[in-house]
Amino acid sequence: MAYASVEDFILRVGELQAIELTDREQPFTHTVNETVLNIALGDSSSQIDGYLAGRYQLPLDKVPLNLVRICCDLARFRLCSMSNVTITDEVRERYEEALKELALLAKGITALGIEQELENDPTGDMVVMFSNGNTRIFSRDHKNRERIA
Incomplete structure (x- = not known):
């Protein structure tokens, strides 16, 4: 699932730039190539998941608007690097x-504002048990120490 749709992308960058970034057919069709755009949005969403996976239960039930914006910004950069459009x-x-915002989300410095944040130890894998059986293996008494060879 992508964090942004074709429509989200076009609303943010404009139809003309969306066409410039995705129209790769020869001769040019002068339309948005939704297949190319959906691949870029999917790749960007996967990149976002890499940052969020340690802090949030994925997939998210609801996509916050900041992730829609981030996904579009990542996809735009990605598409510019694969087209004749100059990276301004x-x-x-x-x-x-x-990327900075994603790093802050991953570190927990900022939050998405959703209630799906993982608990500190959702799996219980990090449980530590301490016990004191009061049975010493070694004595503090220097005279009674056994020598191990």
Whole structure:
């Protein structure tokens, strides 16, 4: 599942740029190639999941708007790098800001604002048990120490 749809992407970057980024047919069709765009959105969503997996139960029940924006920014950068569209300073800055925001989410410094955050130990794998059986293996008495050879 992608965090953003074709429609989300077009609303954010405009139809003209969406066409420029995805129309790879010869001769050009002058339409948005939804297959190409959906692959870029899927790849970007997978990248987002890599950041969120340690902190949130995936897939998310509801996609927060900031993830829609981040997904579109990542996909736009990805598509620019695979097309004749120049990566502008704005595209690069939005991409870098998206990565910074994902890093903050992964570290728990910022949150998505949803209630699906994982508990500290959702699987119980990190349970530590301590016990004191009061049975010493070694004595503190220097005279009664056995020598192990």
